[in-house]
Amino acid sequence: MAEAVERKSLLSQYEVGKKLGIGSTGTVYKAVNKVSGEKCAMKIIDKNYIEKTGGKRDLLRIYREIEIMSALKHENILQVIEVFESDNHIVIILELAARGEIYDLIEEKGRLEEDDARYFFKQLLSSLAYLHSEGIVHRDLKLENLLLDENHQLKICDFGLANSFGEEKLTTFCGSALYSSPEIVNGIPYEGPEVDMWSLGVILYTFVYGNMPFSGDKFDEIKKNITLGQFSEPEFYSGAHNLITRLLNPRASKRLTLLQACSHSWINNDAFYENVLKLFQDCKNESTTTASGCLSPDLDDFLELERRVEEESRADDKLNLSELKKSADEVSQEIEDKKDESLELEDEAGDEYTYDDMMKELLSIDENESEKKPEPEPELQNEIEKPLSKNSATLTESQCENELRNLLKTLTKSKDEADDFESKFNSVYENETDFILRLCDSSRTSES
Numbered sequence: 001m002a003e004a005v006e007r008k009s010l011l012s013q014y015e016v017g018k019k020l021g022i023g024s025t026g027t028v029y030k031a032v033n034k035v036s037g038e039k040c041a042m043k044i045i046d047k048n049y050i051e052k053t054g055g056k057r058d059l060l061r062i063y064r065e066i067e068i069m070s071a072l073k074h075e076n077i078l079q080v081i082e083v084f085e086s087d088n089h090i091v092i093i094l095e096l097a098a099r100g101e102i103y104d105l106i107e108e109k110g111r112l113e114e115d116d117a118r119y120f121f122k123q124l125l126s127s128l129a130y131l132h133s134e135g136i137v138h139r140d141l142k143l144e145n146l147l148l149d150e151n152h153q154l155k156i157c158d159f160g161l162a163n164s165f166g167e168e169k170l171t172t173f174c175g176s177a178l179y180s181s182p183e184i185v186n187g188i189p190y191e192g193p194e195v196d197m198w199s200l201g202v203i204l205y206t207f208v209y210g211n212m213p214f215s216g217d218k219f220d221e222i223k224k225n226i227t228l229g230q231f232s233e234p235e236f237y238s239g240a241h242n243l244i245t246r247l248l249n250p251r252a253s254k255r256l257t258l259l260q261a262c263s264h265s266w267i268n269n270d271a272f273y274e275n276v277l278k279l280f281q282d283c284k285n286e287s288t289t290t291a292s293g294c295l296s297p298d299l300d301d302f303l304e305l306e307r308r309v310e311e312e313s314r315a316d317d318k319l320n321l322s323e324l325k326k327s328a329d330e331v332s333q334e335i336e337d338k339k340d341e342s343l344e345l346e347d348e349a350g351d352e353y354t355y356d357d358m359m360k361e362l363l364s365i366d367e368n369e370s371e372k373k374p375e376p377e378p379e380l381q382n383e384i385e386k387p388l389s390k391n392s393a394t395l396t397e398s399q400c401e402n403e404l405r406n407l408l409k410t411l412t413k414s415k416d417e418a419d420d421f422e423s424k425f426n427s428v429y430e431n432e433t434d435f436i437l438r439l440c441d442s443s444r445t446s447e448s
Contacts, residue, residue, distance in 0.1 A: 010084050010091055016042060025050060025062060025160070030096065040081060041097070045090040065159045066092060068136060076127035078147060078157040097147030097155050106143065111210030114239055120146075121204055121240075122267060123154040128196060129258055131156075137165045137192035139172075141199035142179045143206060165192030178202070178212050182227045182250045194252040197261065201247025205231065208238035213248065226250075240266050 017030035026045035033040060050059050070080045084091040099105070102120065106112060112120070124146070131138060139161040147155040161174045169189035181198035183190040205213040213231030216222040225231065229250035234241075243266045249255040256264070 014040075014042060014093065025058075026090075031093070039096045039098070041094040043092040043094060045092070046088065047090060048088055061160055062090065065162065066090070068159045068162050072131065072134065072136070074127050074130045076123045076154050076156060077131070078155040095155065096149065097157070098150045099148035099152065101144050102146040102148055102154065103143035105148065106206060106210060109210075112207045114208060117204070117207035117238075117240065118266070118268075120154050121200075121207060124156070124200065124203065125258065125262055125267070127154070127156050128200070129262065132193050132196070132258055135164050135166060136162055137170070138162050138196055138199075139192075140175050140179075141196055141203060142176045143203065146203070163192070175199070177222070178214055180226065181252070182229070183252055185223050185226050190252065193258065194255055197247055197255055197258060200261065201244050204240055204247065205244050208240050208244075209234045213244075242266070 013034060014031045015034055017032065020028045020030055020041060022028070023043075026043045029042045029044070031040050031042040032038070045062060047059060050062065066080065066083055069078070070083070073079070078097065079095040081093040081095065083093070128138070128141075138156065138159065140158060141156070145156060145158040147157050149155060161172075163170065163172075170192055171187075171189045173184060173187060175184055175195070179199045179202045181190070181195045182188070184195055202213055211232070214222055214225045215232065216225060227250060229248050231248060238244075243256075243261065243264045246256045246264075247261065261267070
């Protein structure tokens with residue numbers, strides 16, 4: 001009955017349009033407010049599915065994300081308009097980012113022109129300055145989490161890994177592998193803002209150069225490059241290169257802070273720096289001793305709720321879902337009654353699950369695999385690669401992909417030829433990526 005009432009209330013206010021996408025936590029639709037005519041996005045989350053696949057902690061993180069995003073008000077942070085909840089679903093009405101991910105823009109253009117890169121990066125700095133001044137660290141900044149609205153205004157989204165920072169260091173291993181800082185990669189406790197600054201360096205690199213700064217075929221190779229700050233040398237040097245280098249300093253203490261980044265010559269705007277500095281000063285004057293800066297007391301209470309649930313779920317996995325819905329006031333009172341209990345939010349993984357484990361899963365790499373795939377039969381490999389154009393220079397992965405496409409055109413003029421080629425190809429290579437990597441290696445070997 002509650003579900004029906006909630007659904008009626010929702011559909012009486014919003015007209016649901018086409019599906020925009022499916023994420024890890026829910027499905028997003030385009031919607032229109034029937035009264036105001038305002039276009040928006042509607043994210044529908046199945047609570048039962050989240051609890052079944054990820055447990056109560058994942059559901060709790062969704063509540064936390066909603067609470068954090070609802071408390072943040074900045075033109076470059078995706079705004080939560082309102083939230084509906086029933087027994088089985090959470091529906092979040094969000095600001096519409098009609099132009100999608102900035103990732104798609106870079107993929108379309110190859111890279112951003114320097115003025116465009118500066119335009120978007122300043123918006124990113126402004127939103128992050130606000131976020132950090134509020135005592136919140138994002139921890140998952142990446143191209144896929146930067147959206148664009150109809151007017152090309154940048155919007156940060158996905159605060160599922162966001163958390164407050166303060167006196168105690170954070171230790172949770174989180175974020176996306178190729179955007180992760182040396183501290184995250186090596187499991188070193190961190191303050192918070194410095195890991196976001198590293199991610200900014202990765203993002204700016206992709207803005208101006210069009211590819212990722214850190215890469216590798218094996219996890220250990222990627223980890224080493226990140227740890228040493230050894231990023232791929234670009235074919236040309238952007239005016240932002242010095243800023244990128246200082247953001248990607250592997251020593252957190254030497255890495256640019258947000259204020260230092262805002263005052264860098266490439267930003268080239270004294271007024272911008274002054275506005276950011278004023279934001280920090282105003283928030284410092286208004287904030288109390290709580291870790292979450294200028295945010296509302298409700299969010300402090302909510303974070304205490306998460307700490308309590310983390311502690312209790314480790315001790316007893318029988319926590320009822322209704323516990324997650326307790327009001328902030330009730331939780332605060334319970335916290336007061338249990339001051340002597342250890343309420344650690346960040347010890348989610350402990351010794352049972354390390355960042356190395358997570359990276360291996362993300363990269364689909366099994367480093368315990370002792371047997372390598374045997375080298376392909378030389379005659380068969382030669383038969384497949386014979387039609388390839390010979391080039392004495394080192395082939396890039398993009399060039400190798402072109403070679404594969406040309407090869408397919410040459411050898412698959414009929415269906416029978418295509419089937420024959422597919423059979424031979426599959427007996428030699430694991431997949432197209434394996435072909436490309438072998439060809440890259442072969443061209444490098446012949447060059448040396």
